[in-house]
Amino acid sequence: xxxxxxxxxxxxxxxxxxxxxxxxxxxxxxxxxxxxxxxxxxxxxxxxxxxxxxxxxxxxxxxxxxxxxxxxxxxxxxxxxxxxxxxxxxxxxxxxxxxxxx
Numbered sequence: 775x776x777x778x779x780x781x782x783x784x785x786x787x788x789x790x791x792x793x794x795x796x797x798x799x800x801x802x803x804x805x806x807x808x809x810x811x812x813x814x815x816x817x818x819x820x821x822x823x824x825x826x827x828x829x830x831x832x833x834x835x836x837x838x839x840x841x842x843x844x845x846x847x848x849x850x851x852x853x854x855x856x857x858x859x860x861x862x863x864x865x866x867x868x869x870x871x872x873x874x875x876x
Contacts, residue, residue, distance in 0.1 A: 775842035781809040
């Protein structure tokens with residue numbers, strides 16, 4: 775599920791694979807393989823995403839775990855999954871921001 779999380783993060787921030795690959799100094803094919811679940815990202819790659827999108831790597835991992843748990847619970851259309859994931863991701867970011875401000 776981490777690949778799906780990174781895909782949602784890329785799409786949510788309005789990046790194409792090509793744009794993000796250039797900015798993260800990764801190949802487009804590597805990003806595609808991660809997003810399609812063919813490869814697992816290294817911690818270094820997760821850290822690059824986190825730095826690029828100004829969030830903590832732990833937030834990415836938490837979202838991925840939460841997304842995986844929710845997917846096992848319900849069957850929905852792809853469009854519904856993307857919308858749900860986006861909303862859930864925003865809630866996690868909001869909570870992480872609240873924790874940092876404490």
